[in-house]
Amino acid sequence: MGKNSDNYAADLERLQILLVEAQHWTIDQGRRTVIVFEGRDSAGKDGAIKRITEYASPRQTRVVALPRPTERETSQWYFQRYVPHLPADGETVLFNRSWYNRAGVEPVMGFCKPAQHAQFLSDAPLFERMLTDDGVVLVKLWLDITKAEQARRLVERTGDPLKRFKVSPLDAEAQARWDDYSKARDRMLDETDHVHAPWTVVATDDKKTARLNIIRHILRSIGGPGAAAEAPDEDVVFLASKSKGRLAA
DSSP, rough: OOHHHHHHHHHHHHHHHHHHHHHHHHHHHHHHHHEEEEEETTTTTHHHHHHHTTTTTTEEEEEEEOOSSOHHHSSSGGGTTTGGGGGOOEEEEEEEEEEEGGGTHHHHHHHHOOHHHHHHHHHHHHHHHHHHTOOOOEEEEEEOOHHHHHHHHHHHHHTOOOGGGGGOHHHHHHHHHHHHHHHHHHHHHHOOEEEEEEEEEESSSHHHHHHHHHHHHHHHHHOGGGGGGGOOOOEEEGGGOTTTTTTTO
16 A cells, blocks of 8 residues: 555656646646536545646636526526636636536436526537637546445545535435436536537546546646646546446446
8 A cells, every 4th residue: 555655646746747837838828728527426526626736826727616506697698607717818727517517416406497408418519619619728527436436435524524515415415316417427428528528537436546547638638748648547537439338327
């Protein structure tokens, strides 16, 4: 365990140094970067984002985790509340959950109507095409976790006082509505995976392995100095278009 831990720390440090170099390049080039983190509860979004942003530029990096929409926001065009958070030149924005709330938790929990869900699945590729056509680098990540591992993490979370802010009233529904969430995930990946903004799936049962491979994928997606990162492990990171039979059932 000690050796594996040492390897992880060393690998993470090398990748974080490369992240700093890659971000310096994106700032210099005026590139706009959006990274979308989606996945089931406890899939490791917070941990991955923490390692990515740990040494990032505080002025050019933002993590966006929006609360429940207000009454006014529910009457707006759905994407409207997300647009103000998009990056300007040289900025990187990481969405810890994103507009894809309408593809997962909202339809499963009954927070939106079936027609709104269907409209979103139709509109999302168009919205993302507008972003990428305007030069935004858009990276979409689905963090996949097995049911047993999710159950273990949710129990661990409730007993850890340092993870109090991770505990949500919806945690109990994550396991109870597992199959519904699986169906919503499959439909989302099928209908919103497109050439301009493809989905990338990350197997996250092993947190540390997942984090390293997420960073490798992001670096290679950003380009510039990031292109020097080694390719992610294909058993851990793979395109949604090649995910048949590989997603947690």
